[in-house]
Amino acid sequence: MDCGSTIWNVPYEYLFHTCNVISSERSERLDRLTEVAAEARGLMDQHGLQNWLLGFNHSFKQLGLCNYEKKEILLSAMQAIRRTPAETTDVILHEIAHALAGWKAGHGPKWKKIATRIGAKPSACAEAPTEIMERHQTIKNDVQVGDTVTFKNKQQQTIRGVVIRKNPKTVTVKVPGGTWRVSYFALETS
Numbered sequence: 001m002d003c004g005s006t007i008w009n010v011p012y013e014y015l016f017h018t019c020n021v022i023s024s025e026r027s028e029r030l031d032r033l034t035e036v037a038a039e040a041r042g043l044m045d046q047h048g049l050q051n052w053l054l055g056f057n058h059s060f061k062q063l064g065l066c067n068y069e070k071k072e073i074l075l076s077a078m079q080a081i082r083r084t085p086a087e088t089t090d091v092i093l094h095e096i097a098h099a100l101a102g103w104k105a106g107h108g109p110k111w112k113k114i115a116t117r118i119g120a121k122p123s124a125c126a127e128a129p130t131e132i133m134e135r136h137q138t139i140k141n142d143v144q145v146g147d148t149v150t151f152k153n154k155q156q157q158t159i160r161g162v163v164i165r166k167n168p169k170t171v172t173v174k175v176p177g178g179t180w181r182v183s184y185f186a187l188e189t190s
């Protein structure tokens with residue numbers, strides 16, 4: 001589908017090729033997806049994501065996904081059809097906030113602030129982007145007590161320290177003059 005400057009990646013035939021829905025129902029679903037795509041594209045452009053792609057996937061569990069590497073927001077086609085328009089709008093804004101906040105922000109304060117500003121519910125309840133969580137899990141597995149790690153403080157200065165404890169969501173890092181609790185997301189391993 002060509003809409004202005006962007007080619008949308010919306011594989012309608014593929015999405016529905018196994019569905020035995022009657023044609024009027026199918027057409028309603030397509031109409032709804034077209035609406036959602038237009039809404040998402042509009043909101044993405046409005047919030048400065050003109051160079052990000054929009055697509056749909058087949059996920060049932062996840063409502064949306066933000067792929068920072070590919071600069072792509074993916075929405076669940078099935079969920080977009082099932083959910084209320086208000087819920088779907090919230091998912092779009094939720095993912096836009098991720099795109100703007102960057103992957104390190106997770107659902108932390110920076111993401112919450114942006115989510116609130118652009119009108120998304122600042123809660124992580126609806127979805128857990130697998131890529132973020134996988135990355136989080138990888139860092140969590142890799143980092144060991146005794147490792148030297150670096151991270152940035154609020155002033156964006158790089159701090160170097162040694163991991164002295166692994167907590168469920170953070171690591172305790174000993175630095176000259178004290179200890180810090182640092183989110184796994186924020187660690188830069190070297």
Ligand SMILES: [Zn+2]
Pocket residue numbers: 094098107124127128129
């Ligand atoms: Zn999220």
